Amino acid sequence: MGAGATGRAAAVDRRGRDGANVSRLLFVEDEPQLLRAMGITLRARGFEVRTAVDGRHALAEAASCPPDLIVLDLGLPDMDGVEVIQGLRGWTRIPIIVLSGRTSGQDKVAALDAGADDYVTKPFSIDELMARIRAVTRRASATEAGPVVNIGRYRIDLAEKRVSRQDDAGVGDPGSLTDPGSLTTAGEDGPRSLRLTPTEWRLLEALVRHPGKLVSHRQLVNQVWGPGVAEDSSSLRLYINKLRRKLEPDPTRPRYLTTEPGMGYRFQP
Structure with a gap:
């Protein structure tokens, strides 16, 4: 060893x-x-x-x-x-x-x-x-045990770093923090579980731990990439869009991960 x-x-x-x-x-x-x-x-x-x-x-x-x-x-x-x-x-x-x-x-x-x-x-x-x-x-x-929140058909377990479809809770291989893949077993109603990258997890946690609260661009950059990193709205927008594609029922009209133009983003439970 x-x-x-x-x-x-x-x-x-x-x-x-x-x-x-x-x-x-x-x-x-x-x-x-x-x-x-x-x-x-x-x-x-x-x-x-x-x-x-x-x-x-x-x-x-x-x-x-x-x-x-x-x-x-x-x-x-x-x-x-x-x-x-x-x-x-x-x-x-x-x-x-x-x-x-x-x-x-x-x-x-x-x-x-x-x-x-x-x-x-x-x-x-x-x-x-x-x-x-x-x-x-x-x-x-x-x-900081990590709440369980729902986004559309998905159940987000922040403590276990798992995302699974609510009607298939406990079925299949749940997404994990370390697995960099995107989607797993798909069915007619969408994938049974999602895999998020570490950066996606940090961004998702930064939003869902403050339900209904506006989180500024600067706060998100600090929490996801650390202090001292220049604010990069394009990278932040890219990762928000990735999360929306994976979690929102209609990514073009986000219901849960919403934008406050010029200010930041908000998780709407």
Whole structure:
């Protein structure tokens, strides 16, 4: 078994024992010894650990390889950790645990108000940090379990990343996040299940998690492609049209994925 497979197996095993639904963790810290020590410790506990030594690196890393959880120091060399939290919260709900030597109530309130999920002060024990990770990820799982929504004849299960025809629920091979194909078994009334690409899934989730709400072009680009990506209305329109062709009863007259000209898109339940 290769090193990558071994690491993934260890992560699955550790999640089962620790009860934390986390495998990929981004650790942001500018103190080299602590960063190295925590990387070793967390990897030994089955995590896939990526690191960043400053705020800009952290934001770029989170966008290019989204983790399941972020552990973040506030005292970074290029920007304050609260700014990093605000930057992340502009496009993601990834759980964030602050790990900082700042002990004042004002610092804690500022970090939590910016969107941090928990705050651990230094010095700390690894057992305490693991307990906080478990608690935060349990809360995240409870709030983001993923609803089941209906679009036309299709049932969208966001938690399982599956799309199936409602009259054939549980029949056939449901579409998945990782399968890049388009359609599967077709019948007289259309395909029995759909396969969406990862980009299509992210776009669909960004819309259906806010039923009836206008989601701007900029918000969709941030959530689908990450911050720092130039707003590209043509690419966004292309993927919206792909979803409509797969999900709408009449893609030329969309009923569920509607356009607000010049502003964005809306999921109409």
